[in-house]
Amino acid sequence: MLSRVAERLYWSARYLERVENTARLVSVYDDLMFDLPKNIEDSWYSLIEILSGEDTFEQRYKVKDERNVVKFLLADDTNPNSMLSSLKMVRENIRTTRDVVPKETWELVNELDLYAQQNIKQGINRSNRHLFLNTIIEGCQKIIGLLAGTMSRDAGWHFIIMGRYLERADMGTRILDAAVSLMLNSEPETRIQLGNVTWAKVLKSQSAYLDYRRTVRTSINGAKATTFLLNDPNFPRSLEYCFQQLVSAAQKLPRSNDITKQIEKVMAFQYPLPSSEALNEDFHDHLNSIQLTIIEINGKITENWFQFQQGDAA
């Protein structure tokens, strides 16, 4: 497989995952805002913080209200990570690699891109937002399903898997971090009430609510929900699972030793979370270090397979 093609497949999967995760995030936040007790203050702006988009946002908008935040995350073309920008990148990357993915991929990507562009107002206004975002998520899953059902498990597939799970690991840890910050910044007297709402929503944002119920079989609290999302070996959006997928995809590609060793090292360490008290500043730092590792892994993937120097891979 051409290095350039591998790189584009990897990024198309990353961007597709980003589209889905952005839709999930806005959708669950929307829902959360309805359910939060009136006396708890939180703002849409924390979504911008979760996604590290403060600088770009502030260049563009003065008012940090719901409309601007949602517009920035879903529609803004000056935000390179907005849902529409990400979709555009999926389209551009698939457009230039359509010869190695199932033929229908291009059609589905186009369909999704057209739908998103034509209906973006529904995402920005509140009344139809839920339906709009759900359709986007379904569109992403349709593409993932198409690939799963019809794409050969060749090198291209492994690059798609690496892109998808690295992006998912990235967003998963960001969402956890956001929930932890929300709890840490709240007044102690409202914390229990807030926790009930927040952790259930975090699980739901990852479609993990029912799996948590079946697997953990106790009531929901911060420590348990976080442990599940970090360490569950079977749930396909847990950090553990994402890393497993990264390792097994990398192992099927040439010269992957360095990368798999690094991921395995991160996986070997399990942060102790005996109770929700442990979701403190130290844990926040731990999540930060995972984020840095994710950036490093991306760098290694790029260096190892994409940035080919003439002669040196022979």
Add this chain to the structure above:
Amino acid sequence: MEKLTSQYPSSDFYDELIDNEGNPRPPAKQLLGYLDSLSEEELEHKRTTAEATIKEMGISFTVYSDEGNIDRAWPFDIVPRTIKASDWKVAEAGLKQRLTALNMFIDDLYHDQNVIKDGIIPEHIITDSKNFRPECIGVSPAYGVWAHICGTDLVRDENGDFFVLEDNLRVPSGVSYMLENRAITKRVLPELFENDSILPVNSYTAQLFDSLASLSPRDIENPEIVVLTPGIYNSAYFEHAFLAQQMGTELVEGSDLFVDTDDCVYMKTINGPERVDVIYRRIDDLFIDPEAFDPESVLGVAGLMRAWKKGNVALANAPGAGVADDKVVYAYVPEIIRYYLNEEPILNNVETYLCDDPEQRAYVIENLDKLVVKPANESGGYGMLVGPHSTKKEQALFAELITKNPRNYIAQPTLKLSTAATLISKTSLEPRHLDLRPFIIQAKDTYVTTGGLTRVAMKKGSLVVNSSQGGGSKDTWIVETEGE
């Protein structure tokens, strides 16, 4: 509603679907009967289905403009063009004959030049051609074939006879649209495919693959074949990607390839460098190798000509093949066929005046308002003068251009191009002019597509079919009629 075909106007042109009495021609009989049976709503539904299909399939082409490159949806008319299978067989034989002779001609030009020595074509026509490449002299590509993929433009006159308008031997495009047109039509008019009389078109990519594989310099079971594209911003990128995908080959850009010190071509893969055997290049000669041609080119691969001349890689089409699609050379093609094959040409040429010849030039300049003037080496319909549709000012400009550089211009009488019924509004069929681009592949064997890409001038009376200039397209049906 009134029958679609009942108001169809008759004209001086040959309409390929409906004759002058308003009756369907035999290969269109079933098609028109079916269209007549549809209600206005059903017809409109067909049209919107086609539009939606084109969008979903992402069939697009790129138009260059001052505001940047625009990706436009493929303009498509749902009414297919029908051609009788027996008529097509003759054209097919003519196309094979023509390309065989042209390849012998090109091979001769880069070796002994007997065609010049024997006085068939004047030497300066060749040496002055922008597309003659002295770098290619003495090179012997496999089977003596230089133009492996050819897109010949055919038109039909007022009697329905086929004429060759031009030969495209450099990097002809359009074949993917031919295939996609059929895919769209199958979704829009599935009922009509139930009988077997419409011949299939889908073997093209398999034929292309086999032909390219037969060019491999290494005698191995799975030669590495790649499609070389200038990249995403090229107007035919859609097609490059389509062909690579259909053949299961890599779609590469210049930066994916390099020529090593062993003068072999390699591509950069996740496993390291891999040797490339055959390159189906969709980049013009002058950009394929900055070392041999344009040093500014970033599209090509340095050293590619070196590797090709050493026989380490096959290039399709071979560099220098374009010398035979010079429009001045075109005028000599009937003679070329007689010279190399000792046969009479099966397909007619359009009468052509060479401005290079003083007498013919004088005639052309006097009759600019009646003629079509074409530059010898342009494609895509650019730089032309369509006499009857031109202003005095444009004619004066062309008179000047021709006088300055006579070798670069030819002129042809305006043809009475055939028409076909085209769906113009929701309920009306109108005749529109069209041409046909079949594709011919030559390597070890010769193959011609079943029909080709039909392009339609969507504007009433217009003769310009290029999609970059408002042309549309139709599916092309080669139909076996009863009694054949």
